[in-house]
Amino acid sequence: MAAGRNWNWFHRMGSPRWFYETTGRWLPWLWVLTLGLMLTGLIWGLAYAPQDAKQGNSFRIIYLHVPASFLALAGYYLMAIAGAIGLIWKMKLSYMVMKSAAPIGAALTFIALFTGAVWGKPTWGTYWVWDARITSMLILLFLYLGVLALQYAFHSQETGNKASAILALVGTVNIPIIYKSVDWWYTLHQPATIKFTSAPSMHMDMFQPLLVMIIAMYSFYGLALILYTRVEILRRERKSSWVRELALRTQPAQVDQ
Amino acid sequence: MIAESQGFAGYLRRDLLLAYRRRGEVASPLIFFVLVSTLIPLGISPDSARLAELAPGIIWVMALLATLLSTETLFASDYQDGSLEQLLISPQLLALPVLGKILAHWLVTGLPLTLVSPLIGLMLSLPAAGLLPMMASLALGTACLSLIGAVGAALTVSLRKGGLLLSVLVIPLYMPVIIFGSAAVQSAIDGLNWLGPLAVLAAMLSAAVALCPLAIAGALRLVSNN
Numbered sequence: 001m002a003a004g005r006n007w008n009w010f011h012r013m014g015s016p017r018w019f020y021e022t023t024g025r026w027l028p029w030l031w032v033l034t035l036g037l038m039l040t041g042l043i044w045g046l047a048y049a050p051q052d053a054k055q056g057n058s059f060r061i062i063y064l065h066v067p068a069s070f071l072a073l074a075g076y077y078l079m080a081i082a083g084a085i086g087l088i089w090k091m092k093l094s095y096m097v098m099k100s101a102a103p104i105g106a107a108l109t110f111i112a113l114f115t116g117a118v119w120g121k122p123t124w125g126t127y128w129v130w131d132a133r134i135t136s137m138l139i140l141l142f143l144y145l146g147v148l149a150l151q152y153a154f155h156s157q158e159t160g161n162k163a164s165a166i167l168a169l170v171g172t173v174n175i176p177i178i179y180k181s182v183d184w185w186y187t188l189h190q191p192a193t194i195k196f197t198s199a200p201s202m203h204m205d206m207f208q209p210l211l212v213m214i215i216a217m218y219s220f221y222g223l224a225l226i227l228y229t230r231v232e233i234l235r236r237e238r239k240s241s242w243v244r245e246l247a248l249r250t251q252p253a254q255v256d257q
Numbered sequence: 258m259i260a261e262s263q264g265f266a267g268y269l270r271r272d273l274l275l276a277y278r279r280r281g282e283v284a285s286p287l288i289f290f291v292l293v294s295t296l297i298p299l300g301i302s303p304d305s306a307r308l309a310e311l312a313p314g315i316i317w318v319m320a321l322l323a324t325l326l327s328t329e330t331l332f333a334s335d336y337q338d339g340s341l342e343q344l345l346i347s348p349q350l351l352a353l354p355v356l357g358k359i360l361a362h363w364l365v366t367g368l369p370l371t372l373v374s375p376l377i378g379l380m381l382s383l384p385a386a387g388l389l390p391m392m393a394s395l396a397l398g399t400a401c402l403s404l405i406g407a408v409g410a411a412l413t414v415s416l417r418k419g420g421l422l423l424s425v426l427v428i429p430l431y432m433p434v435i436i437f438g439s440a441a442v443q444s445a446i447d448g449l450n451w452l453g454p455l456a457v458l459a460a461m462l463s464a465a466v467a468l469c470p471l472a473i474a475g476a477l478r479l480v481s482n483n
Contacts, residue, residue, distance in 0.1 A: 087475075142429040149425050153416055162479040163412050167426060170408055170472050174430050177461070181433035188440060 014091040016233040017242050023226045030223045037216030045209035052206070058122040063210055065115040067217035068108045072140060075105035075221065079147065080172040083165030093229075095161040096236065098168065099151055100228030104221065106144035113137055132186035136179050143171045157236065264347075268354040272361030275334075282330075283365045286323040290370055293319050294377045305382035312381040313442035316391060317398075317435050319377075320370050324399055325431075327366045328406030329423055331358065332414045336481065341414075345481055352470035355477070359407050359469075367399030383442075390445035390455070397458040398438040404465040405430050411476035433461060 045063035052059035079101035086094035116134060117127040128134070147164045154160035237243045276283045297315050298308060335341040344354055374395050375388050383391065409427035413419030441454035 139429050139432055142425070146426040146429060149422055150412060153413070153419075153422055159415075159479060163476065166408075166472055166476050166479075167412060170430065173468065174433070177433050178429070181436045181457075185436040185440065 014089070014093050016093050016096065016237055017240075019093055020230055020233050023230060027223075027226065030219065030226065034216065034219040034223045037212060037219055041209050041213035041216045045213060049206050049209050050203065055123055058119065059206075061115050061119045063213045065112060065119060066210060067214045068115065069112040069137065070214060071217050071221045072105055072109040072112050072137065075101055075108060076140060076143065076168075076175065077172065078225075079105060080165075080168040083161075083168040086161060087165050087169075092236075093233075095165070096229050096232040097225065098165060099161070100225055100232055102144060102148045102151065102164070104224050104228060106141060106148060108221075109137060109141040109144060113141065130186075132183045135186070136182045139178055139182070140175075143175075147171070262353070264349045265353040265357040268344075268357035269361050272358050273364065276361065276365040286327040286366050287369050287373060289326060290319050290323040291373065291377065293322070294381065297381065309382045309384055312378060312383040313387060313391065313439045313446065315381060316374055316377055316383070317395075317439040317442070320374070320395055320399060321402060321431055321435055323370060324366055324402040325406060325424055325427065327362070328403065328410050328427070329413075329420045331362055331407055331410040332477065333410075333419075336414045341477065341481055345478060351474035351477065355407070355470050355473050356466070359403050362407070363400050363403045367396070367403055370399055371395040384446050386448070387442045387446045390451045391442045393455055394438045394441040394451075394458060397455065397462050398434050401434045401458065401462050401465050402431060404462075404469040405434070408469055408472045408476065411473045412480065414477070415480045434458070437461070 041063060046060050049060070051057055079098050082094045082098040082101060085091055086098060113134070116137070120129060121127050147168050150167055151160050151164040154163065234243055234246075294315065297311070301307065301311065332341060335344070345351070371392050374391055378388050378391060406423075406427050408430075409423045410419075412426065413423045416422065437454040437457045441451045441458065444454060445451035
């Protein structure tokens with residue numbers, strides 16, 4: 001009995017309807033949390049944190065750059081794990097989460113690359129350097145684009161799901177290899193001019209807002225993922241009765257359809 | 258067990274025979290490799306010092322593209338004439354026939370590229386110290402590329418215009434191979450130990466032989482179902 005009960009939550013979680021209704025209740029709180037943390041972190045980091053001794057104010061882009069990079073990488077693993085769950089337990093919801101994670105992750109990777117380039121100009125005097133971490137992020141962006149492209153390449157939703165899940169898993173196996181080899185490649189060709197301000201050596205006054213921004217970005221990621229997945233659920237389940245009922249209930253609010 | 262090894266050898270023989278009967282098609286990656294390599298001096302400079310500096314990277318990039326071009330057809334004709342379905346419904350372990358097909362693919366693309374590469378090396382004035390490491394790294398590396406490319410080919414086999422998509426999927430996964438491949442050649446030219454990068458390539462090849470057939474089998478099963 002106990003085992004049966006323990007697995008109930010898992011099967012319930014596989015139901016798109018359950019997910020839609022539960023996250024509907026969470027959404028307002030998540031919005032408040034995300035906006036609160038984001039505003040706190042941004043205002044604290046951009047206005048109150050002390051200037052960097054060498055880089056002046058330009059270092060402040062770290063408060064966007066580092067959290068976005070964290071989530072870009074973590075998002076790939078989340079996407080691949082969701083794909084694996086879909087392949088193993090044939091869970092519909094899991095594929096919807098996987099599909100939603102791809103554009104969010106790609107956007108965050110792009111933000112990380114873009115803010116890095118903007119930051120690089122005043123700091124290193126150039127927008128782009130073939131540095132190990134930058135190159136790895138660029139490859140990560142390509143990996144995301146591959147999953148996205150494959151997802152939309154098939155007419156059948158089912159095939160697109162499974163194919164991109166397999167690709168995401170292949171990518172996951174490859175990410176450590178890619179990272180290590182890019183690292184090795186970089187040390188082979190290293191131009192000696194670049195130095196990073198690494199996070200642990202940061203002053204506490206600078207580090208605390210960064211921590212807030214990292215948590216805020218996680219919260220934002222959760223929010224964005226839930227919003228994307230909800231839309232995906234409605235799109236894929238549009239023929240089911242509960243979505244119809246939902247649509248009928250909300251229709252009077254929309255005047256011109 | 259006997260049946261399984263037969264599946265491997267059978268598909269290897271069959272694909273080699275098919276390749277032999279379509280010699281023109283098989284030669285095109287090789288011709289592409291040679292042709293594009295001759296564009297480089299025209300586009301950059303005939304100065305041998307500059308070419309020598311670029312040669313390891315250029316040869317590796319060209320070999321990668323040539324392999325990529327030929328990968329698209331790996332499962333395509335089997336998919337079109339229905340023999341892929343026959344393979345899928347056979348009670349065999351799918352990984353071994355797939356491995357046989359990939360070995361055949363490497364024998365008709367990667368191996369000829371490796372054998373022709375010294376010629377390109379001479380034309381691009383690659384230093385003599387780099388010739389042997391280049392052949393060794395190309396032999397191991399193109400086998401890796403065939404295996405990784407086969408995953409992409411299996412995923413895109415049912416798509417009518419899979420070629421461009423295939424390159425989007427596969428090129429990011431190719432990057433470690435080209436890093437260590439051209440590093441082996443460059444180290445040899447610089448008088449460093451080139452067996453290190455070569456060992457890494459061999460390790461990648463072993464991992465790819467073990468893992469890629471699983472992904473390919475999974476991909477072929479799901480893609481041919483729709």
